Amino acid sequence: MRIAMVSEHASPLAAIGGVDAGGQNVHVAALAAALGRRGHEVVVYTRRDDPALAPRVPFAPGVEVVHVTAGPERGVPKDDLLPWIPALGAGIAEDWATHGVPDVVHGHFWMSGLACLEAAKTVRPRLLRPAVLQTFHALGSVKRRHLGTEDTSPPERVWLEPAVVRRVDRIVATCPDEVTELAALGADPARVSVAPCGVDLDLFDDGTASERTPGRRRIGVVGRLVRRKGVDLVIAALAKLRDEGIDDVELHIVGGPSGSNALADDPEARRLEDVARELGLLDRVVFRGQIPQAQMPAMLRSCTAVVCAPWYEPFGIVPLEAMACAVPVIVAAVGGLQDSVRDSVTGIHVPPQDPDAIASALRRLLEDPAECARMGAAGRRRVEAGYSWDHVAELTEDAYLLALTERKGMRKGISYPSDVLPAVGGMTP
Numbered sequence: 001m002r003i004a005m006v007s008e009h010a011s012p013l014a015a016i017g018g019v020d021a022g023g024q025n026v027h028v029a030a031l032a033a034a035l036g037r038r039g040h041e042v043v044v045y046t047r048r049d050d051p052a053l054a055p056r057v058p059f060a061p062g063v064e065v066v067h068v069t070a071g072p073e074r075g076v077p078k079d080d081l082l083p084w085i086p087a088l089g090a091g092i093a094e095d096w097a098t099h100g101v102p103d104v105v106h107g108h109f110w111m112s113g114l115a116c117l118e119a120a121k122t123v124r125p126r127l128l129r130p131a132v133l134q135t136f137h138a139l140g141s142v143k144r145r146h147l148g149t150e151d152t153s154p155p156e157r158v159w160l161e162p163a164v165v166r167r168v169d170r171i172v173a174t175c176p177d178e179v180t181e182l183a184a185l186g187a188d189p190a191r192v193s194v195a196p197c198g199v200d201l202d203l204f205d206d207g208t209a210s211e212r213t214p215g216r217r218r219i220g221v222v223g224r225l226v227r228r229k230g231v232d233l234v235i236a237a238l239a240k241l242r243d244e245g246i247d248d249v250e251l252h253i254v255g256g257p258s259g260s261n262a263l264a265d266d267p268e269a270r271r272l273e274d275v276a277r278e279l280g281l282l283d284r285v286v287f288r289g290q291i292p293q294a295q296m297p298a299m300l301r302s303c304t305a306v307v308c309a310p311w312y313e314p315f316g317i318v319p320l321e322a323m324a325c326a327v328p329v330i331v332a333a334v335g336g337l338q339d340s341v342r343d344s345v346t347g348i349h350v351p352p353q354d355p356d357a358i359a360s361a362l363r364r365l366l367e368d369p370a371e372c373a374r375m376g377a378a379g380r381r382r383v384e385a386g387y388s389w390d391h392v393a394e395l396t397e398d399a400y401l402l403a404l405t406e407r408k409g410m411r412k413g414i415s416y417p418s419d420v421l422p423a424v425g426g427m428t429p
């Protein structure tokens with residue numbers, strides 16, 4: 001199959017850990033590579049954010065990344081990208097005109113979905129249009145519910161995202177919770193497939209290489225440094241443990257900008273540092289900044305437990321990575337975390353925004369190494385059984401084939417969003 005993927009802000013080639021570079025980058029990179037291994041030809045389109053980038057970059061066997069010029073050739077926060085999406089769609093269509101139209105185009109994040117629809121509608125005759133599939137990674141409706149006025153998404157997301165939901169041929173959701181959210185936005189459940197995120201089981205394994213701090217046990221938090229990831233809740237839980245007499249534990253916070261200067265300037269890192277200072281924990285909270293994926297397994301293995309305490313989480317790849325390294329995970333029971341981590345089997349579920357519950361779960365694990373080992377082994381078995389990228393690619397391929405079959409069955413009924421996209425196009429600054 002010839003597969004196009006569109007990931008407007010999240011390039012597979014980007015360094016991971018900054019505010020806008022996290023799970024989606026990892027997902028698109030690993031899924032594209034796994035589809036390439038299955039013999040498909042994959043092109044990943046992303047926005048050029050640096051004039052020095054080559055137009056086409058070979059990424060993995062069968063996979064290349066194409067940089068499309070759309071807006072300034074520098075980093076732009078993803079919430080400011082909407083005005084450039086029509087140009088992205090046009091650039092993709094131009095590439096198809098030269099290199100051929102793919103069988104399917106799969107958008108990642110809502111704005112990529114718009115670019116996919118925009119590019120697809122240029123293909124004539126209609127019968128040659130690719131099937132359009134969409135993975136949202138995060139939904140504006142959920143983000144708004146949790147962040148309220150702090151949500152920096154463009155206001156147009158309120159109506160454009162549901163338009164993508166309705167217009168694409170098929171949605172690939174990552175977990176059952178997302179299917180429910182999509183239904184609330186008007187998705188027909190019959191047009192939704194589910195394929196979870198995956199984990200690189202060769203990189204993340206239960207091997208022995210591990211960082212250690214002599215005389216201290218370690219708990220870890222990994223992710224983009226954004227407030228909704230709830231890192232302050234874990235610092236508060238650490239304070240509770242210290243107050244209860246468990247004082248040999250340090251918290252490593254991984255993520256944020258790379259380099260100590262950039263980290264010192266990062267507003268969320270500074271806020272978290274203030275929280276640690278107020279709680280008298282500065283000597284036990286270690287800000288690691290961004291670390292490359294290659295170093296992540298040794299970091300994860302050094303932890304007695306990894307904590308993911310977000311306010312909400314569409315899926316969450318970090319718990320899979322920890323489980324793959326045979327480390328138990330404490331997760332807030334939200335979004336995809338409710339399914340990926342099995343409570344009391346591969347980790348512990350806690351209610352969202354509850355530092356006391358995080359502290360109790362940590363105490364349970366810190367006091368019972370045998371339980372940690374049991375949960376770690378169960379976690380490794382769980383990800384091996386259901387979360388390899390090869391398995392995720394197979395499920396995604398099923399969704400592509402289904403979309404193509406459905407497409408053939410309804411040749412006369414194909415419709416594209418001629419009413420929606422001109423409104424976006426009209427926003428060009």
Ligand code: UDP
Nearest residue numbers: 016017022023026255290291293316317318
């Ligand atoms: N990550 C990384 N280096 C960092 C911080 C994070 O490589 O310094 C990776 C992490 O290993 C995981 C991804 O970024 O693969 C975060 O994905 P997740 O789905 O947990 O969170 P998201 O970024 O999607 O909110």
